[in-house]
Each structure stands twice: as structure tokens, then as C-alpha cells.
Amino acid sequence: KSVSANIVIIGSGISGVAAAHRLLNAGFQHVRILEATARSGGRIKTGKLGDNIVEIGANWIHGPCEENPVFCLARKYGLLDPESLTPENQAMDVGGHPPWVPNYYTSSGQKLNAEDMNPAKEMFAELLIESSEFQSQGGEPCASVGDFIRLSWSEKWKETDATTRSLRLCAITNMLKVECCVNGSHSMDEVGLGAFGLYETLPGLDCTFPGGYEGLIKNLMSELPTGLVTYNQPVHCVHWNNTEKKQNPVIIECDAGERIAADHVIVTVPLGYLKKHHSALFRPPLPLHKLHSVQRLGFGTNNKIFVEFDSPWWDADCEVIYLLWEDEDVMLDEVPDVQRSWIKKLFGFTVLKPTERYGHVLCGWIAGHESEYMETVSEQEVTQNVTQLIRRFTGNPTITPRRILRSQWFHDPWTCGSYSYPGKGCSVQDLENMMEPLPTKGSQAHPLQVLFAGEATHPCYYSTVHGALLTGWREADRLISHYSSISPSELHKS
Ligand code: 6YU
Incomplete structure (x- = not known):
């Protein structure tokens, strides 16, 4: 059956594209x-970095298994390597932290024995698991995951000698920087302990798209009518609750001045954009409870710095390189002098595999305000900092990168950061508030005027592509079930 209601979707990311797909079907x-x-x-x-395909944004399918719609679509479109499709790969449950083969280097140019780092690694993994258990119990002992880790470690390693303990603490500081990248937060002191356990992982060993993640978008778009998306059309304001109008109660005002009437609008703008522009974006403004949730949820920055070399300086089987600063045994994941020392926030590199496909390319990871500052310096300065860093940690003064490429998500005006995390004081109620449509109360003549999709509106898969995709489907389904519950004569009212 056909429905003639006017639906406008703001944003053509995966959630917007998924919503359109579902509604048209x-x-x-x-x-x-x-x-x-x-x-x-x-x-x-x-x-592209030279001839290599690199991901500026999303990197992996987190938890590629039957329950993951991104995995199922990528498989349908033939976008994955055979190894990613095997039942063994799908069954591997890694709890969000793939067991990559590590190399460890220190700031005095030592390469550490990876096994020596196992006690620190195991303790940190345990503390992360403990951090995620409060949400079901309540009564968390402190506000943030960072505080909890500092509070809890002292119970352990009482017997260890001072040098070993100091090195382990440097490793913990490094792991906190890793977690800042995973969570997209400035510091783990900003990630709420009470809601940390809301995030759910799916089974399956994270995999990549050999031809690029954008292949997923291209395939979805090819199934949609041409002209569906109006590009270069930023929306300035959503005028909703226009009760005088019998039809099209929502007016969408674009930056270019165009005004578009609609029955329903699905807003998929990133949380970073919403935090910055909500007061201009909605007339009337967002209800207070929704606004407070927008403010309580966190949205930080995680950036990548791709670096290509003529030859590798890491082990052949190495999948991740960790850089431990020997003056950082205090478990603080913030760099005191950002302008001089921002590079210290970079936890290390993941290795792009397989080598036959990528050559010798590393992906450096840096989160937080240090990452936001990195975006403002020249590419030459980034290269200099990365080169000095690698020379120092390897003790090899001749290593010279061939080229680099970095992402700049904080200064992207339509994203304003990378992805969302539950901030201090956040609860499941905040995520529910995020996805609640407007108007929120009553059975007015015009329900479901403004709907909300996008990664930050998923109750347990926030910060991911599959989470974002599911929210697009969810909001489309909300409209589909609304129109299937009203009489056929109403269907063509507009
Ligand atoms: C994943 C991964 N991944 C790395 C980096 C980033 C992200 N994610 P979109 O922003 O796509 O679309 C909105 C559109 O709206 C956009 O086109 C705008 O231009 C437009 N817009 C804005 N304002 C507008 C206006 N006014 N008018 C009109 N249009 C407007 N996800 O699954 N695997 O490896 C990564 C990663 C550097 C930046 C990621 C990853 C996140 C996803 O990219 C992201 O969620 C979705 O693409 C968002 O889609 P969307 O449609 O919502 O918005 C344990 C534990 C802890 C919890 N966290 C662990 C999870 C780890 C998350 N990992 C991420 C890691 C990486 C590396």
C-alpha cells in the first residue's frame, strides 16, 4: 500500500539512508x-593515502555476526573477505577488545617483552568488566570510570617491587588513552561509571571492508531513487508544532532560505552538532528533559593519523603498537601542556593488514582535547611530531615516514567530534529521552512530527555503525506502524 505523507530526513549518514530505504520499501x-x-x-x-584505501571515519564492523545488520548487508553486497564470513570468525566473542598481537616500546627507546605486560593488561581488563557491572546494581562508588580504575588498582600488586609497579602503571596510563579512543572521550574521568555497562557488544572478530566502508553506502544508495538526496542543503531550523496548519505541521528552513513543509521530519544530525546548535535548530526549543539528556551524554573526539613507511620497524606478526611514556606512572590520561606535548596522548598505532594489500601503513590513534588541538596544526608539524616520536621510542634516528594523512572530526562543522559516550551522571533514561519523538505528550492531531535517529539514540549500540543503522530502521518503523494503524482514507490526507 502507498502512503503519501511527506517525510523529510535531515542527514545522509547511514541512519538517514537506512530510514529512507525502509520507508520507500x-x-x-x-x-x-x-x-x-x-x-x-x-x-x-x-x-586515499597514496594508492592505499584508508578509513577516515568508521573502521571496523564491531561484532560481525548474524545479529549485526551491517555484517548481513556487507555480506549480501559481497563486500567482505572470505575470512570474515567464516562461522569461526562470527563465533569469536572478544567483548569489544580484539586479541591483537602487540609490540610495546618505551620513551627511553626500549622494546618490552609483551608477556611482561600481561599482569597490567589483565588487571585493566578486569577493572573494565567491573566498571560495566554497576548499571544493573546501582550504587556506584564514584562518578567516572577513570576514578574507579584509580580507586581500585591499589588493592592489587601490593607485593610488587617499585620498578615493576611503576612500569605497570605507565602501561595502565597507556590503556586509559586507548579507552579514550574506544569511547571517543577526552578522559576516562568524563565517562560515567553508572552507565558504562549500557554498551553491548556482539560476537564476532571485528573485520574491515577491503574496498572501503563507503561501499556499504554506495550499495544502499544504488537501491534508492536518484534525486532522493538534496546535497549541499544544510538545515538551519525545524519549526514544529505549527498547530494552526491542518497539514504539514513541520516547516524545515534551510540555510539557503528554502522552506520545506513536511508531516514528519527524522533528525539524524550528530550529537556534537546537536549540542552546539540545538537552540537554533528547533522552534519551539527542545523540551527541557530532552535537552538535559543531550547535555549529559558525552561526545568527544577520536582522530586517526595514517603513516606510511618504506619498510616496517615492527614485528611481522604485530597488529598493534603501544607507546609507554616512562614519566606517566600516575594513571592520568590528560596531557598537561597540550600545545607543546599533544603527541603524548597518541596511544600508539594499529597495523593495516594484510601487508600485500596496504604495504607498510600504520594508523595512529589520538583522542581528546589533544586530538582537537592536533587538527589545528599543519600537516608538516604533525609529520615532525610523529617522526620524532617513533625515532625516540624505537631508538632508531633514521626512520622517516613516506607520507601521512590525518582525520579532523572536531573541526568538521557537521559532526563536531567523533561519537557519543555516556557522560557522568548518565542513565538509561537519557538514551530513552534522546530517541523520544516530539511532541512528547498527548494525542494531538499531529503526532510524531520530529523523530530522532543517529548513533547517539541507540540504547546499547551507540557509537557504532550498526547502532546508527538500527536507529534509522527504528524511526522508519515508528512511522510505518503509525500509518498502518490509521484508516486507509487518512493515508492520503496530505
Ligand atoms: C563502527 C568503527 N570507528 C572512527 C571514527 C569516527 C566514527 N565509528 P553521521 O554523522 O554519519 O550522519 C549525519 C549526517 O548529517 C552527516 O552526513 C552530516 O553531514 C549531516 N548533517 C549534519 N548537520 C546537518 C544539517 N544541519 N543539515 C543537513 N545535514 C546535516 N563505528 O561501527 N566501527 O570502527 C567506528 C569510528 C574516527 C568518527 C567511528 C565507528 C562511529 C560511526 O562512524 C558512527 O556511529 C556512524 O557512522 C554514525 O552514523 P549517523 O547516521 O548516526 O551519523 C567497551 C565500550 C565502550 C563503548 N564504545 C565502544 C565502541 C567503539 C566505537 N568505535 C569506534 C571506532 C572506530 C574506530
């Missing part, structure tokens, strides 16, 4: 997407 005839930039994909963005 369900017979909605008037669906359009308004996108601020010249492309679809948003935080799914594939780029």
Missing part, C-alpha cells in the same frame, strides 16, 4: 533527504 512515496555536505555517508568516509 514500505510504500511511502514522498521521502527526501537533506544533506549539508556534497556526499552521503557522514562518518563513514573512505579516503
Whole structure:
């Protein structure tokens, strides 16, 4: 059956594209997407470093298994390597932390024996598990995951000698920096302990798209009508609750001045954008409880610095390189002098594999305000800092990168950071508030005027592509079930 209601989707990232897909397949005839930039994909963005395909945004399918819709779509479109498709790969349960083969280097140029780091690694993994258990119990002992880790470690390693303990603490500081990248937070002191356990992982060993993550978007777009997306069309304001109008109660005002009338609008702008622009974006403003949740949820920055070399300086089987600063045995994941020492926040590198495909390319990871500052310095300065860092940690003064490429997500005006995390004081209620449509109360003549999708509105898969995709489907389904519950004569009212 066809439905003629006017639906406007703001944003052509995976959640917006998924919502459009679902609505069109369900017979909605008037669906359009308004996108601020010249492309679809948003935080799914594939780029080039020389001849190599690299991911500027999303990197992995987290938990590629039957329950993961991104995995199922990627498989359907033939976008994955055979190893990622095997039942063994799908069954591997790694709890969000793949067991990569590590190399450890220290700031005095030592390469450490990886086994010596196991006690620190195991303790940190245990503390992360403990951190995620409060949400079901309540009564957490402190506000943030960072505080909890500092509080709890002292119970352990009482017997250990001072030198070993100091090195282990440097390793813990490094692991906190890793977690800042995983969570997209400035510091683990900003990640709420009470809601840390809300995030759920799926089984399956994380895999990548050999031809680039954007292949997923391209395949989805190829199944949609051309002209569905209006590009370079930033939305300035959503005027909702226009009760005088019998039809099209929502007016979407674009930066270019165009005003578009709709029955329903699905807002998929990133939480970073929403935090910065909510007061201009909604007339009337967002209800207070929703606004407070927008403020309580966190949205930080995680960036990548790709670095290519003529030859590898890491072990052949190495998958991740950790850089331990020997003056950092205090478990603080913030760099005191950001402008001089921002590079200290970079935890290390993941190795792009397989070598036959990528050559010798590393991906450096840096989160937080240090990462935001990194975005403002020249590419030459980034290269200099990375080169000095690697020379220092390897003790090899001749290592010279061939080229680099970095992401700049904080200064992207339509994203304003990387992805969301539960901030201090957050609860499941905040995520529920995020996805609640407007108007929130009553059975007015015009329900479901403004709907909310996007990664930050998923109750347990926030910060991921599969989470974002599921929210697009969820909001489409909300409209589909609304129109299937009203009489056929009502269907064509507009
Ligand atoms: C994943 C991964 N991954 C790395 C990096 C980043 C992200 N993610 P979009 O922003 O895509 O779309 C919105 C659109 O709206 C956009 O096109 C805008 O231009 C447009 N817009 C904005 N304002 C507008 C306006 N006014 N008018 C019109 N249009 C407007 N996810 O699954 N695997 O490896 C990574 C990673 C550097 C930046 C990621 C990853 C996150 C995803 O990229 C992201 O969620 C989705 O693409 C968002 O889609 P969307 O549609 O919502 O928004 C244990 C534990 C702890 C918990 N966390 C652990 C999880 C780890 C998360 N890991 C991420 C890691 C990486 C490396």
C-alpha cells in the first residue's frame, strides 16, 4: 500500500539512508533527504593515502555476526573477505577488545617483552568488566570510570617491587588513552561509571571492508531513487508544532532560505552538532528533559593519523603498537601542556593488514582535547611530531615516514567530534529521552512530527555503525506502524 505523507530526513549518514530505504520499501512515496555536505555517508568516509584505501571515519564492523545488520548487508553486497564470513570468525566473542598481537616500546627507546605486560593488561581488563557491572546494581562508588580504575588498582600488586609497579602503571596510563579512543572521550574521568555497562557488544572478530566502508553506502544508495538526496542543503531550523496548519505541521528552513513543509521530519544530525546548535535548530526549543539528556551524554573526539613507511620497524606478526611514556606512572590520561606535548596522548598505532594489500601503513590513534588541538596544526608539524616520536621510542634516528594523512572530526562543522559516550551522571533514561519523538505528550492531531535517529539514540549500540543503522530502521518503523494503524482514507490526507 502507498502512503503519501511527506517525510523529510535531515542527514545522509547511514541512519538517514537506512530510514529512507525502509520507508520507500514500505510504500511511502514522498521521502527526501537533506544533506549539508556534497556526499552521503557522514562518518563513514573512505579516503586515499597514496594508492592505499584508508578509513577516515568508521573502521571496523564491531561484532560481525548474524545479529549485526551491517555484517548481513556487507555480506549480501559481497563486500567482505572470505575470512570474515567464516562461522569461526562470527563465533569469536572478544567483548569489544580484539586479541591483537602487540609490540610495546618505551620513551627511553626500549622494546618490552609483551608477556611482561600481561599482569597490567589483565588487571585493566578486569577493572573494565567491573566498571560495566554497576548499571544493573546501582550504587556506584564514584562518578567516572577513570576514578574507579584509580580507586581500585591499589588493592592489587601490593607485593610488587617499585620498578615493576611503576612500569605497570605507565602501561595502565597507556590503556586509559586507548579507552579514550574506544569511547571517543577526552578522559576516562568524563565517562560515567553508572552507565558504562549500557554498551553491548556482539560476537564476532571485528573485520574491515577491503574496498572501503563507503561501499556499504554506495550499495544502499544504488537501491534508492536518484534525486532522493538534496546535497549541499544544510538545515538551519525545524519549526514544529505549527498547530494552526491542518497539514504539514513541520516547516524545515534551510540555510539557503528554502522552506520545506513536511508531516514528519527524522533528525539524524550528530550529537556534537546537536549540542552546539540545538537552540537554533528547533522552534519551539527542545523540551527541557530532552535537552538535559543531550547535555549529559558525552561526545568527544577520536582522530586517526595514517603513516606510511618504506619498510616496517615492527614485528611481522604485530597488529598493534603501544607507546609507554616512562614519566606517566600516575594513571592520568590528560596531557598537561597540550600545545607543546599533544603527541603524548597518541596511544600508539594499529597495523593495516594484510601487508600485500596496504604495504607498510600504520594508523595512529589520538583522542581528546589533544586530538582537537592536533587538527589545528599543519600537516608538516604533525609529520615532525610523529617522526620524532617513533625515532625516540624505537631508538632508531633514521626512520622517516613516506607520507601521512590525518582525520579532523572536531573541526568538521557537521559532526563536531567523533561519537557519543555516556557522560557522568548518565542513565538509561537519557538514551530513552534522546530517541523520544516530539511532541512528547498527548494525542494531538499531529503526532510524531520530529523523530530522532543517529548513533547517539541507540540504547546499547551507540557509537557504532550498526547502532546508527538500527536507529534509522527504528524511526522508519515508528512511522510505518503509525500509518498502518490509521484508516486507509487518512493515508492520503496530505
Ligand atoms: C563502527 C568503527 N570507528 C572512527 C571514527 C569516527 C566514527 N565509528 P553521521 O554523522 O554519519 O550522519 C549525519 C549526517 O548529517 C552527516 O552526513 C552530516 O553531514 C549531516 N548533517 C549534519 N548537520 C546537518 C544539517 N544541519 N543539515 C543537513 N545535514 C546535516 N563505528 O561501527 N566501527 O570502527 C567506528 C569510528 C574516527 C568518527 C567511528 C565507528 C562511529 C560511526 O562512524 C558512527 O556511529 C556512524 O557512522 C554514525 O552514523 P549517523 O547516521 O548516526 O551519523 C567497551 C565500550 C565502550 C563503548 N564504545 C565502544 C565502541 C567503539 C566505537 N568505535 C569506534 C571506532 C572506530 C574506530
